[in-house]
Amino acid sequence: AQSVTQLDSHVSVSEGTPVLLRCNYSSSYSPSLFWYVQHPNKGLQLLLKYTSAATLVKGINGFEAEFKKSETSFHLTKPSAHMSDAAEYFCVVSQNYGGSQGNLIFGKGTKLSVKP
């Protein structure tokens, strides 16, 4: 079975400092991995996705994530936080077997706060 664990429910950083949101996954198959961002009372927006090409994936708004198979991790990083980055972030793995093709397994989310 596939699963996703986001290691921190809440991360707080100061504006201009680096951001690290941690995600570990479990998958018996070659996974597709995603990071989505959600601002309050809004839908989800894709930040980036990994689909077995380059292990370092660059996304929108300066975010990137590195797929590390040996560590089963897909941590999200950004060198310098902006106030507008304050939101909830979801790490997601795609179910790639049987009749569930295309279904996503969501982590519980990490709420990012950015202090001025």
Place this chain on the structure above:
Amino acid sequence: DGGITQSPKYLFRKEGQNVTLSCEQNLNHDAMYWYRQDPGQGLRLIYYSQIVNDFQKGDIAEGYSVSREKKESFPLTVTSAQKNPTAFYLCASNKRSSTDTQYFGPGTRLTVL
């Protein structure tokens, strides 16, 4: 503009009433999905449909029903059998490949009074 629309944005329901949430997409996507979001629990899959006139139960289908009569539309009915319906509901769509990005609508917040 291509995208997914959900209506209404906010919905209030009395206990014992059925209510239908709308989801429409003009992205020409084959697959559509309904998720429920509760605080601290991420998103959980209610139903999904990979093709017109076909749909499958997700992880938490009890108390919900769907239809897929048209490619662009995937309405969700929250029935009176759903014991705790107050939540934020998100609709998504993509092409049928599992590696394709799912695009999300803006969501409907349902509150049971």
